Amino acid sequence: MTPPAQQAVPHDPSTLTLRVEGMDCGGCERKVESALQRLEPVGHVSASALNGRVRVSADEGGTLSRNAIAKTIQALGYTVIDEADDSASTASSSRWWQSAKGRLVIVSGALLCLAWVLHVAWPTLGSGPFIAATLVGLVPIVRAAWQALKLGNPFTIEMLMSIAALGALAINAAAEAAVVVFLFAVGELLEGVASTQARRSIASLAKLTPSTARLLEQGEVREVAAASLIPGQRVQVRPGDRLPCDGHIMAGQSSVDESPVNGESVPRAREVKDPVFAGTVNLDGVLEVEVTRSAENNTIARVIQLVEEAQAAKAPVARFIDRFAFYYMPAVVGVALLVAIAPPLVSSMLWSESIYRALALLLIACPCALVISTPAAIAAGLSVGARHGLLIKGGAVLEQLGKxxxxxxxxxxxxxxGTPIVTDVESLQDSDDASDILRLAAALEQGSSHPLAVAISEHAQQQGAAIPTVQAAYALAGQGVAGQVAGRDLMLVSPRYLQRFAHRPSGWDERIAALENQGKSLAVLVENQRPLGLIAVRDEPxxxxxxxxxxxxxxxxxxxxxxxxxxxxxxxxxxxxxxxxxxxxxxxxxxxxxxxxxxxxxxxxxxxxxxxxxxxxxxxxEVGIAMGSGTDVALETADAALLKNRVGGIAEMITLSRVTMRNVKTNVALALGFKALFLISTVLGITGMWVAVMADTGATVLVTLNAMRLLRYRF
Known part of the structure; x- marks a missing residue:
């Protein structure tokens, strides 16, 4: 199997990709995209909460400033991480209580508990403890809302939360405001944990390639960074080690577990000249491997790149959801204003009641669950495909496959x-049986690299035939080979070559025609212009x-x-x-x-x-699919690749697409259903602010977890 090729790409000053920590939902993505699109000379921005990256492209002729872009992202409250610090970041993010969102939950929860204790112990304090708890917990939320507002994005969940909490304090609902701030912090933390889990599952492929390699130089072995390997170098791979590179075996033989790359559960026997791939496991023999691709171009790197670039080719349904969300939140804000103002003017409803309902409505306005419903499912589907040797280049391709x-x-x-095998061996004379025909033909074909010769030689070896030595061998241009075997002058030629001879057996032409009509290529063993037997070869399904x-x-x-x-x-x-x-x-x-x-x-x-x-x-x-054993041109032209080299993988891709799109539709239905239900109940005054926060957060976590179910999908 030949891995997908990828040419090394020089640094392009018009394109920049940053690793960003803290983006956990669709709202985060839109906040970053909206802020960066206001910078010059930024032309296009794509932020992905699922892989924690922001990709920025400049207008034609423009040059991007990494510092300016990083400062803008950091002003929104997110952290830009150097790739070198990626591993440390991943390790720390696994401890929720050490994150900013975790600390906010702890502080808000402690203050809320303290406020209730003080309220019970000293009722004369009134709502003072709850006001203090609300304001302290609200500080980072207001700061984030203000930064987004300065960058031209007023419609953020932080802004809506700030207005709702401060509005609740204004209408003397301090206890509820404190509960809402705490629940919001919990919800943000849950979103972060769910998003981190999804990212960790998708990015775990990066851990398949070892960090070090045993480099062979002038007979000496020294340990070097796997990322430093270049084509032409040789490495030693011991039993039990993962291969640090793509390459060809130069010495040794072993069984190799290739399941990390192609999902094949049965280890494959590999020997000299066979290709091997980064991330696979050498099981039982010491191998000497020549590097054929650098670290950034190897099979695992290609898989990771395809998964990470999923957002760059958003599925049509994802683009629709993004457009819908863009208009949805301002519309809900407008409805909230009507709910706050209209009822007291046309009915006996108190202003405090109408404002309370409007504030609760604002809390449920954020479309995080709706926005993340599609990319979460598609990224999970792409990751599942990659783990099973089905490489799909983006969400648009994944959606199209199912159609x-x-x-x-x-x-x-x-x-x-793609490699012919022997299907028939027939003797035409009583003096030689089929095994003799095969043995003598294999002797003539020794050393030839012609596909037909290789097929005959391999078949003879599989049959355990004792192959004699050929002498005075020579080629018959365009017809076959000839030589002396065990003192006999023999030729192995095509049937057309024999048409000049008169000594053709009875029924010869009919037999030849019958075999060729079955799509088989024939070689005839001849001695003194007399056919002894024939061998049929065909590239079998x-x-x-x-x-x-x-x-x-x-x-x-x-x-x-x-x-x-x-x-x-x-x-x-x-x-x-x-x-x-x-x-x-x-x-x-x-x-x-x-x-x-x-x-x-x-x-x-x-x-x-x-x-x-x-x-x-x-x-x-519409969708081009390359077999993993194919040429680099086919693999690069195609929209997807089958690393397993199995025809069944085509149906698996289509099935995965359909399963993923069903998951997307379920997520959209859940998100919209939750919104519709609680928008109505909030306007009618049935549910309050804290329920609105729980509903919004719950919907986001629910659709994320539903998308993550795809990661456990089995074909």
Missing amino acids: LKRVALDKTGTLTA REDARQGLQALERLGVQAVMLSGDNARTVAAIGERLGIQSEGQLMPEDKAQRVRDWQAQGLGPVGKVGDGINDAPALAAA
């Missing part, structure tokens, strides 16, 4: 293994090809095989697999087929392939 109606698949390397196609059929997705191979071979494989097929197609023909289907309304269309000749069709399709 596919037709999938076009390449033959060689996609539906078939993958073991899971039929099951994978049946899984697509159960999902209502039609599969079609498009191949550049000859039509007869393609038809034979297609018949075996029960799939519609078309052969002898050039790369542009495959792309044209995809465009034709799209024009006929048969899409969305997916394309699966592994070679350079598949790249145009992969780009033309």
Whole structure:
């Protein structure tokens, strides 16, 4: 399996990515994006609470200032972290009581308890203790609201909380104001814990690659940082160690657990010249591995990059939710003003009552649960896919996968293994049996790298044949090979080469035609112009090809095989697999087929392939899927990749998409349902401010936890 390629990208002054701590919900994202978009020359901002990063792009020709952007983010109350401090940050964030939100909960809770004790012990103090508890707990909230307001963003949850708490004090509801401040602090902490858990689950892939490597130089072994390895260097990997790099084995053999990369549970035997990948585990032999990719370009790095960039390609449903939330909060603020002013003017309701209801309405106005409902589920879905060897490049691709109606698949390397194997060995003379034919043919093919020769040699080894030595071997240009084996002058040639000879057995032409009609390539063993036997070779379907196609059929997705191979071979494989097929197609023909289907309304269309000749069709399709064993061009052109090299992975991707989108719809329904229910109950005066805070926080935590359920999904 060849890992996805990624070229090293030089620093681009027009693009900046910052690691930010403290963003826990959609409201945090919008607050950061709104503030940064007001800076010059910022053109586009994408903040992700789920991976804790902010990506900023400059307008054309502009150069970004990291200091200015960092200061703006820090002014909002968040912390910008150097990548070098990432591990320390992660460790400290696991202790909730050491975080700013944790300390606020402890202080607010202690002050609230003290206020109740003082109120009971000394009733004459009145509401003084609750006012003090409210004001102390409200200080960091007001500070955050003021900073956001200065940066041009008045509609934040902190602003709404500040207005509600201060308004409650104004209408002599100090005890309730103190409870609301405490519940808000608890809710913010719960959001942070849930978001941190999601981030930790998604980012745990980074821990798969060891931090150090055993570098081999001039026969000496020394320990170096794995990140410092460069292509061409060699490392020693002991039994039980994780591989620190992508590379090829130069010495040794071992079983390698590749489940961290491709999800395959059975360890694979690896020997000299075989590829190995960073993050996999060497089980039982010492290996010497030559580095083929630097740390930032290896397989694990690529997986991490794909997951972290999920927000850069937001799903259409996510973009809709963002637009909805942009208009939603100002609208609710307007409704709150009406609730505060209108009832006393048209009825006998007291101003204190109408203002109280309006303040409670403000508390439930923040759309955090709605905004995070979609990206949380999509990020979890992308992470699940990555853990199972299904690399999906962003939320837009993940959403589109579930809509596919037709999938076009390449033959060689996609539906078939890509390496031919021997299917038939037949003797045409009484003097030699099938085992003799195989043994003699393998002797002639010794040392040849031709796929047919490799297939015959490997088959002979598997059969335990004693392969004799060949002498005076030479090639017959375009026809085969010849040489002396055990004193016999032999040739291994194509059937076409024998047409010039008269000594062809009875029924020879019919047998040859029958085998070739099955899509098989033939080699004939000849002695003195007399055929002794034949060997048939074919690139066989993958073991899971039929099951994978049946899984697509159960999902209502039609599969079609498009191949550049000859039509007869393609038809034979297609018949075996029960799939519609078309052969002898050039790369542009495959792309044209995809465009034709799209024009006929048969899409969305997916394309699966592994070679350079598949790249145009992969780009033309709504979703291009590359096999993990494919070329770099195919992997980079595609929207997704199957690291397991299993046809069944296509159906798994589609299923994951549909499961994820069901989770998204459930989250949206929960968020909107909670909002609708408590907006109505608050306007009617059934629920108060503290219930509103619990409902808003509860909805956010609930949709986050529901999204995290996807992390436990099993195919």
